[in-house]
Amino acid sequence: MNDHVAPTMDWRTVFPEEDRKIYEAARFGGQLEFGQNPAIMIIDVVDSFAGPKGQGIFDSINQYRTSCGEAGDAAIKVMANLLAIGRSLHVPIVYTKGSVVDKYYAGDSVKGTRPDEVERIYGAPIVAAIAPIDGEYVLEKTKASAFFGTPMASFLQRHRIDTLLICGTSTSGCVRASTIDAFSHGYQVFVLEDGVFDRSPMSNAVNLYEMNQKYASVINSSDAIAYLRKLKVAA
Amino acid sequence: MNDHVAPTMDWRTVFPEEDRKIYEAARFGGQLEFGQNPAIMIIDVVDSFAGPKGQGIFDSINQYRTSCGEAGDAAIKVMANLLAIGRSLHVPIVYTKGSVVDKYYAGDSVKGTRPDEVERIYGAPIVAAIAPIDGEYVLEKTKASAFFGTPMASFLQRHRIDTLLICGTSTSGCVRASTIDAFSHGYQVFVLEDGVFDRSPMSNAVNLYEMNQKYASVINSSDAIAYLRKLKVAA
């Protein structure tokens, strides 16, 4: 295996045909409508989860055991582009990252984290290529969901947000947990297929499929950008 | 395909070897410890999600579009056995089911539900073979997680519960959402591999694997029963 080419799986076909027929028969999977007041949410894209650019997954894990390896490289480019356009259109942007203090005392988002690892893993900064600029909110969270034990819902309500465009990592971890909660809170939720990543190619694909069935519409970043442009230029 | 034999996939091997190596390298997946004060949680096992016994998935979906078909038959037997033993050992038991009123007004747990379907789907009773008995709490919930917008955490705190044994359906939906929240709340969470079910065999297997990596220990009902017996007979 070549570590340096990130393998991918197609979320539309990762499930066996039989399972897809079941989902189809159950009539899940309908399209959500874009709202009038979107925000961009960038979940947990810190150095310890993204890993150095171009580095294979196993080497990357040797450096930070939570790293997703080179799977993040393409997604980070997508996020950088989305953020540039979002900023030019004055779309509210919110980042999340782990809180060292809260995770140390109130427990991590996943099992098995040792107390002496917390600072190294969660103290890592947001990846430089998509670093927040002045005036953008970096919400520090404790658990998997961006909403659990955080003022995220208050922030969104304060800006009267009705639509979320979600990027980040990991697809099967904090992205999925945040997506479930975002839908439960009543937002129109869109997960960007090319703006999320995971250490496991299969976890990435399966979770996109399942989120698209139940809690979100999975879209391409180009569709997200077209929506923002139409909404903001028209306004 | 024969509808009447539920296909299954093994959660331990559903991921490609490469992905499992990644998870292993990342050192997720450790075993949680059983606590001193467990409760049994039975999630959403109502007629409209379980379907009639022995009926194939597509026929079952024709009756209730949310049905998981015959996948639930074996799990329901496991739950019936666990509940009988739990009752004999005075273990607190809590059921969840959907609230017709709350889902109608505050929105369903998944996208795409039509208002005129809510009563039929969520008004369905808990499956007779595992029906609650007098004095057992049936908590009506609105969203996927048993904790979201419910007094579940207050109920558990009131009984000083530290350990949850989770059964029910669907593995990829309400069980996973509840498991993430249970772990985030600080419980020791155990999901019973033979006590949960899903309409999609692959969703069932993949979600067991992922929950076992991050938020819970996936165990067999025989291990759960051995734990309860040891704890309660010793006490």
Next chain:
Amino acid sequence: MNDHVAPTMDWRTVFPEEDRKIYEAARFGGQLEFGQNPAIMIIDVVDSFAGPKGQGIFDSINQYRTSCGEAGDAAIKVMANLLAIGRSLHVPIVYTKGSVVDKYYAGDSVKGTRPDEVERIYGAPIVAAIAPIDGEYVLEKTKASAFFGTPMASFLQRHRIDTLLICGTSTSGCVRASTIDAFSHGYQVFVLEDGVFDRSPMSNAVNLYEMNQKYASVINSSDAIAYLRKLKVAA
């Protein structure tokens, strides 16, 4: 004392002048702005908290120990008028009341409730003079706040509500707890001075003063109605 005339205290002057000077010096108490999408919230106005019309407080307590006596009579007229106008202007309306099942299993909103009282106190219907009509949401809650362990925030988000007009009982109990949470969630919160009531005249006045200092603007129902008319007729 004559039980049949409800004594009242003026919330604007219930505090000693010295305390009011302190609050003034601290520059709390500013006016909130009305938003674009209001809802009316009627908190816990059930027979067991309102008591029969015209009955004095101690007689009323003999019937339902939670009764607020005749203090509710005038407020209920105010609510009936507000609801009629709100309905004619298509303003979303949400009622709360206690859930018998959830309070029995997960504990009441206040200490000291005996399990054998729960059904009688919380099974009581909403006062007939302001009963909900078809299509209005009666959200059953467990604890003091209308938001705690309920899907209230999801309901409000679904309707993109930004402004709450709060009536009901008791001012010092469920109204105050709900008002704190509503403000914490990010809503513009207005408590109607003539639409809330409490068993204790002093609790009623003191809590209006304190809510007006910190979490809400306390207004007269006439101001609420003027706002709704202006907003909806203009629209």
Next chain:
Amino acid sequence: MNDHVAPTMDWRTVFPEEDRKIYEAARFGGQLEFGQNPAIMIIDVVDSFAGPKGQGIFDSINQYRTSCGEAGDAAIKVMANLLAIGRSLHVPIVYTKGSVVDKYYAGDSVKGTRPDEVERIYGAPIVAAIAPIDGEYVLEKTKASAFFGTPMASFLQRHRIDTLLICGTSTSGCVRASTIDAFSHGYQVFVLEDGVFDRSPMSNAVNLYEMNQKYASVINSSDAIAYLRKLKVAA
């Protein structure tokens, strides 16, 4: 009036006799039982809320508009003593203070705060006389309640806490909001009459009375200490 002697009001008698008879008739106010696993919670005792020692309220407000003046001096001594004993008995201790970042972006706990004030008010450190020591959790919160949008409940569950001893400020603000939520979560809640303070003497007294009626038992620090000693020496 002499600013330098903090006036006080007795919470047991601050209500008129008639109101107290109503509360008594309603049979609120019963005593809660101490549990087996207590924690000490110190709410928001930062320089900007406590003010310099011995300084009168109006001078203090001139320095920090949120200051409670000399009302905190005696309570801080009580807290220092309780903390010393709690530490010697290995009782878990948790402090709260405002989060500058979260309040700036997600909104303050009370209305009317200007963005340019947030850093000065909430960046102030915990009062030196009761400063946390190594290994004690300082949880940064956004809103009035120590539980709202925070991982407090996860922290407490992780330590299997069943009993809270609450001190801090302001009695009518963050202490009351936290007390309501603590009770709603299912804890046995004790508010220390001599360990809390408020800028308004009447708010302090009224809120102690009301919390003691509904959500907590108000006790003296000497009773809290006797409980801790009995529990931990016996253990």
